[in-house]
Amino acid sequence: MAFFNENYTKLSESYLFATIEQRVSAYKKANPDKKVISLGIGDVTKPLPKTCLDAMHAAVDEMGHAETFRGYGPYEGYAFLRDAISEGDYKSRGIDIASDEIFVSDGAKGDTGNIGDIFAQDNIVAITDPVYPVYIDTNVMAHRTVKIIPCKEENGFAPLPPSFHADIVYLCSPNNPTGSVLSKPQLEAWVAYAKENQAVILYDAAYERFISEDGIPHSIFEIEGAKSCAIEFRSFSKTAGFTGTRCGYCVIPKDLMLTAGGETAPANKLWLRHQSTKYNGTSYIIQRGAAAIFTPEGRKEVTELIDSYRENARVIREGLLAAGFSCTGGVNAPYIWLKCPKGLTSWQLFDELLNKASVVGTPGAGFGEMGEGFFRLTSFGSHADTVEAVKRIEAAFH
Numbered sequence: 001m002a003f004f005n006e007n008y009t010k011l012s013e014s015y016l017f018a019t020i021e022q023r024v025s026a027y028k029k030a031n032p033d034k035k036v037i038s039l040g041i042g043d044v045t046k047p048l049p050k051t052c053l054d055a056m057h058a059a060v061d062e063m064g065h066a067e068t069f070r071g072y073g074p075y076e077g078y079a080f081l082r083d084a085i086s087e088g089d090y091k092s093r094g095i096d097i098a099s100d101e102i103f104v105s106d107g108a109k110g111d112t113g114n115i116g117d118i119f120a121q122d123n124i125v126a127i128t129d130p131v132y133p134v135y136i137d138t139n140v141m142a143h144r145t146v147k148i149i150p151c152k153e154e155n156g157f158a159p160l161p162p163s164f165h166a167d168i169v170y171l172c173s174p175n176n177p178t179g180s181v182l183s184k185p186q187l188e189a190w191v192a193y194a195k196e197n198q199a200v201i202l203y204d205a206a207y208e209r210f211i212s213e214d215g216i217p218h219s220i221f222e223i224e225g226a227k228s229c230a231i232e233f234r235s236f237s238k239t240a241g242f243t244g245t246r247c248g249y250c251v252i253p254k255d256l257m258l259t260a261g262g263e264t265a266p267a268n269k270l271w272l273r274h275q276s277t278k279y280n281g282t283s284y285i286i287q288r289g290a291a292a293i294f295t296p297e298g299r300k301e302v303t304e305l306i307d308s309y310r311e312n313a314r315v316i317r318e319g320l321l322a323a324g325f326s327c328t329g330g331v332n333a334p335y336i337w338l339k340c341p342k343g344l345t346s347w348q349l350f351d352e353l354l355n356k357a358s359v360v361g362t363p364g365a366g367f368g369e370m371g372e373g374f375f376r377l378t379s380f381g382s383h384a385d386t387v388e389a390v391k392r393i394e395a396a397f398h
């Protein structure tokens, strides 16, 4: 019998969404007349922008003709998309990221999960709590030492550079689940930490498009010196409804060097080697759809899409505040992070919301120890459902 990777036995079982499902099913069975509204979903609900669809339809047609048919594409993505990203997401904002520093992928989950492959096993990894669980689980699978950076309410849930040494740090801004964002001075402190510790920052900016306030960095590469100590991840999932379509990218600057056994190697080259070995590229059709996001019409549609989720976030945030809850997020992120009232645990609040308002959210305990006492609501539902859910919460808790 072959041996399995024992590190998998060290993963904490995630019962979060299964438990939510069970409790919601039991409630529905007992209350068949009640309409349950979920503000717990992390998936988008609005269809793809028409510009993206048209581009994908055209690409499908190209696949049907010998002259325009495409087989295997470049591992790192087609030039038309990498150029559009370099120009549209970086150069237009004054950030100098070249096309050959961009690697197109099938989304940020795979990228943030797989990037560990280019790092040695004995690196010390720092991870925030509360957290998007992929960062922890993939490092447990790789048997790395993981140290936790607690993100506390008094700091607006921003992770502060720790007093301990780490070789790799995962940061997520705008943050899932807390909805917080890192300011420029906070990111500067992280880049200074990375320089001092010769560490690499893995910067997950999957929700970058939700930033609405001026002065908040959209990219870690807005910070001087970050190009030699950071990798950035982005996704079209929440930006343009690509959760099922699958496309994202990561940026690995050519200045970022890693070391082993007295030798140095560019992280960019190591990742290209990784992708060419383990990945055969994102589908041409999907990349055409993603490139359409960067056209004037695509931009307009994406802005409308994001604005509609932002409006939901505003409704939730203002409704909760009016109902006497304390909450953060929802301004630069699609997530609202709510403090459980009256000392309730996050699962107790889950039950109260379900029983009193027929509304479903996500208990903070599911995102790590520091998430206990908090609760995540999302703005990805329909507008009518969001308004109705908030009304019910106000009526039940005010």
Ligand code: PLP
Binding pocket: 042, 106, 107, 108, 109, 110, 112, 132, 172, 175, 176, 204, 206, 234, 235, 236, 237, 242, 243, 247, 248
């Ligand atoms: N990073 C964060 C912080 C997320 O919340 C998610 C999805 O929920 C992802 C990455 C994954 O995004 P993708 O759909 O691009 O894989």
